[in-house]
Amino acid sequence: MSVWMSIGGALCVAITAVGLIASWRIWRKSGAGRGIRAAAWSLIPLAAYLVGAVGLLGRIVSAVVRFAGSFVFSPKSWAGVAVLGVVVVLFLASGGLPLLNWRKARERRKQAKARADAADDSRQAVAVGIRSAPVGTAPAPRTAAPAPTAAAPSAAADDDMSDVQEILRRRGIK
DSSP states (O other): OOHHHHHHHHHHHHHHHHHHHHHHHHHHHHOHHHHHHHHHHHHHHHHHHHHTHHHHHHHHHHHHHHHHHHHHTOHHHHHHHHHHHHHHHHHHHTTSOGGGGHHHHHHHHHHHHHHHHHHHHHHHHHHHHSOOOOTTSOOOOOOSOOOTTSOOOSSHHHHHHHHHHHHHHHHTOO
């Protein structure tokens, strides 16, 4: 019988008893909902003991302590730590792991697409504003009203540039 199984039962029963007393007080002060929830939390240590999880926890803690003790006093382990340090330095010197750069690459693709869309929008705005009329005919009147924030320009060239500037301003490009 392990140490955890011999003292674990008494410890879990004690923790459960204290928790149930506290949950009774919580029930009286804060109501049935909070009291029942506190009782549920209080029964967890007893359930862990009855299921055998306390013994498992004891074995895990024991294994971690044995590993740490053997690691601290082992030159072989420290050589492994040194090799791991060299590995990290080599990865950092080479630019890191390629799989970890997918976020940066995706962000660069988004930015390139946004720049291409902005350039395409500005080209369309310029194409819409500077339509060449056939020779011998008067230019067709514009049907779109100017943007509400833009001032009414006096010349057609100023109107075309204000449209382009408005599109660029909406895209965040100055």
